[in-house]
Amino acid sequence: MRIYISADGEGVSTIVSGQELYPGNPEYGYFRERMTADVNAAIRGAFAAGATEVLVNDTHWSERNLLPNQLDPRAQLLRGSGKPLSMMEGVKDSSATLFVGYHGRVGGSRGVANETVMGKQIYDVRVNGLSVGELEINAAIAGHFGVPVILVTGDDQVAMEAAKSLPDAQTAVVKFAIERWSARCLSPAVAEALIQTKSQAAVEELRSGRTFAIYRYGGAKSLQCEVEFISTAQAGAASLMPGTHRIGTRTVMYDASDALIAMRAIFSIMFLGCQATDEIYG
Ligand SMILES: [Zn+2]
Numbered sequence: 273m274r275i276y277i278s279a280d281g282e283g284v285s286t287i288v289s290g291q292e293l294y295p296g297n298p299e300y301g302y303f304r305e306r307m308t309a310d311v312n313a314a315i316r317g318a319f320a321a322g323a324t325e326v327l328v329n330d331t332h333w334s335e336r337n338l339l340p341n342q343l344d345p346r347a348q349l350l351r352g353s354g355k356p357l358s359m360m361e362g363v364k365d366s367s368a369t370l371f372v373g374y375h376g377r378v379g380g381s382r383g384v385a386n387e388t389v390m391g392k393q394i395y396d397v398r399v400n401g402l403s404v405g406e407l408e409i410n411a412a413i414a415g416h417f418g419v420p421v422i423l424v425t426g427d428d429q430v431a432m433e434a435a436k437s438l439p440d441a442q443t444a445v446v447k448f449a450i451e452r453w454s455a456r457c458l459s460p461a462v463a464e465a466l467i468q469t470k471s472q473a474a475v476e477e478l479r480s481g482r483t484f485a486i487y488r489y490g491g492a493k494s495l496q497c498e499v500e501f502i503s504t505a506q507a508g509a510a511s512l513m514p515g516t517h518r519i520g521t522r523t524v525m526y527d528a529s530d531a532l533i534a535m536r537a538i539f540s541i542m543f544l545g546c547q548a549t550d551e552i553y554g
């Protein structure tokens with residue numbers, strides 16, 4: 273039984289600041305240790321419940337945050353950028369996936385570091401009219417391969433989003449958001465124990481034969497993907513991509529036939545749009 277862990281940064285226990293989340297800041301070293309500890313807790317739980325293999329994908333920023341020499345040696349680690357399936361590279365053929373250190377979608381709540389892929393340049397992302405975050409985009413990729421999401425760890429706000437989109441998944445709430453850059457935090461030791469317990473419980477449920485819902489954007493055949501930018505300049509740059517439609521001053525749309533193409537379209541539109549140079553006056 274292979275358990276796949278997609279590990280992000282913003283929902284890691286005690287982390288509340290960009291100074292911690294990004295390289296080049298003195299506090300980044302602390303973040304790397306905390307992220308590694310949260311992931312290790314999830315790995316321990318999975319193996320305790322009978323997993324035979326754990327594959328971890330480091331998905332935050334440079335995708336080289338987890339400390340390989342401190343990671344549980346029973347797990348294997350995907351690290352580095354340019355992975356074709358991005359935050360879900362390698363999920364195929366897994367029995368289930370755990371989302372560790374996840375965060376709420378941009379503007380969906382006041383959750384810690386709420387954002388959708390590209391930080392402050394994206395106003396909203398919608399699929400078939402419904403606002404989605406990394407939680408749903410990545411759950412749909414897992415779903416494309418028939419893999420359920422069985423655990424989400426992060427703040428209370430991403431847990432609320434998970435309760436709506438992935439009602440079968442367990443959640444481990446390691447901090448309670450006060451605002452985008454502040455939270456009431458569990459002690460690291462308590463957070464790790466909680467993640468381990470929930471991971472073990474979720475994998476045990478899976479092993480006991482419980483079926484978990486597979487996320488598929490509501491089952492629609494055609495996925496109308498919209499990226500709404502902050503600036504019209506970004507939408508203009510993104511609409512250079514063949515197959516897109518500029519459906520609003522700040523919004524670019526692409527009709528995708530499955531969840532993999534949806535992710536690729538959403539990411540391509542974002543990356544292209546965010547190349548636009550824009551000057552802010554006023
Ligand atoms: Zn993220």
